[in-house]
Amino acid sequence: MIETKKLLKIYNPGKYEVKAVNDVSTVFAEGEFTAVVGPSGSGKTTFLNCVGGLDTPSSGDVIISDENITKLSGAEIIKYRLNNIGFVFQAYNLIPVLSARENIEMIMLLQGADEKIRKSRTDELLNQVGLYEMRNRRPSQLSGGQQQRVAVARALASKPKFILADEPTANLDTSSTSNLLDIMNKLNINEKITFIFSTHDQRVIDRARRVLTLEDGKIVNDIKK
């Protein structure tokens, strides 16, 4: 379970203050498939960054499985992210000098997993996202949709508690979007992985089972389907 308590993120404190996330308290239960929506500048990405420990909130708490991650040090939060949170970015953000297989395997290598486990888990994930045949290709040799599928596999590699995806379909065409959503939906249902997206994309919103709407950093609507 992920809980945010009175989460506040202020940019430029003091002068020209912007409250990107303003007193947000909510709970994400295990296995949720949630879309965080709202207009540009509503605070979706900042909210996700605070939940994922990428950004430090100005005040408030983020509690994941009884652990308040806002209290962790810089090195501890990096380790926490490695072992508990998967990230999928709008621009895929794969390491360009590594192949699809190596991008996925790298996460487990950072975790210190042994070679046998790394290899079998990488193959399993590549099969799940339908890219086993393209495992040796570098990101530049893959389409946008394929790169995002590798990014999803990479996010899953560490067996995280949940996955945060910031506009994952923003750069994808209809067919790639549909394909990616199918994969994520399957993983959510079959493996009970919690997904939280920030998105503008109606196709994603339609598939989400909970839609959290932000405006000016505040929750203005929370619909569970």
Place this chain on the structure above:
Amino acid sequence: MIFKIAWRNIYRNKKRSLITITSVFAALLLIILMRALQFGFYDKLIETVVESYAGYVEIHADGFWDNQSLDNSMQVDQQLLDDIQSVKGVENIVQRLQTFSLISLGEKTKGGVINGINLSEEQKITDWNKKMVSGSFDLSDNEIIIAKGIAEFFGISENDTLILYGQGYRGMMAAGKYPVKGVIDLKNPDLNKIGLFMTMESVRNYISSDEISTHIIIGKEKYYDEGKIVEDLALILSDDYEVMTWKETLPEIEQTITADSAGGLIMAFILYVIVVFGMFGTVLMMTEERKYEFGVLISIGMSRIRLFGIILVETIILSMVGVVLAVMVTYPISIYYNINPIDMAILMGDGAVQMIEEMGFSPMIPMSISWDIPLSHSLVIFIFSLLISIYPAIKISKLNPVKSMKI
């Protein structure tokens, strides 16, 4: 994985990596060749001056160097010689008996240094026959060989006779007439003005002494450190002896080398500055253009230390590839020019060569093949690589992944 990512990142921008490696290679090539030539010249200088007369290590009776009197001479027995010979690095040993004397002929008189030598032993340290201007070095008792400056001063050559007059051992008078057997060029303007050679027995007769010596000269194995020989000798010799290296007995040679070497180091420093700024430019660009990627890596869980490790390995690879190539190219060149010395006439012209020859030096300068040269300069480049890596280390330690991914 760190090595793999680092290597592929270097390969990612091939042109830039190639330019950086080439700059390291070119600078180190120049530095190593320049220093190899410099050190080759120093070796030659030491060989000419030290090996031809002074020896790398000298042993005297304690206090002799400060007061070079026959009263500070020593008696050398076979046990002492065996002990010295047993020290590692010692190749050969000769004894000398040195004393000051007046040299006269007709109305002319001048001061000189008589060297009592053992001909066959001296021959092991230097080939005296090659230095003979006239006559022969095959000395018999009560004959003398004179340096060419003395011959010029008196206007004499072999078969002429000189009168020597001085103080003998323990206050005795020393005087005698000695026929000149030959004239020698000691290849040193100062020594040529005062040098005079007799057999050991002749000198002992001249000064009325028993079997005393003033010097034990030690010839060492090539490239063996004379400082180590001195250390080892100190362990076996009593306080009755003083042990000195050529650096102490010929400080002007050491000073000349130090002064000249400083010039070479300044040149090397200029080249290092060029290389370091070239490398720093590359690392700066590498760091700035990959901030986004660093942000991603930190976001997905790569520790900052590991990330710094990648950059460090990249920097070290970039510099060390250049270093290895430079060493691989320069060492065979150094070996070639060590075996086939460079003729300075080609580099400096005949006038300079004539001056060098008059000073007693050969104009053929070999390059030094000491591994110290490439290794020390490779180490300098390695240390600079580590220092250059401080910049990305600081950047990475302060990197905010969210901000860096907004670029």
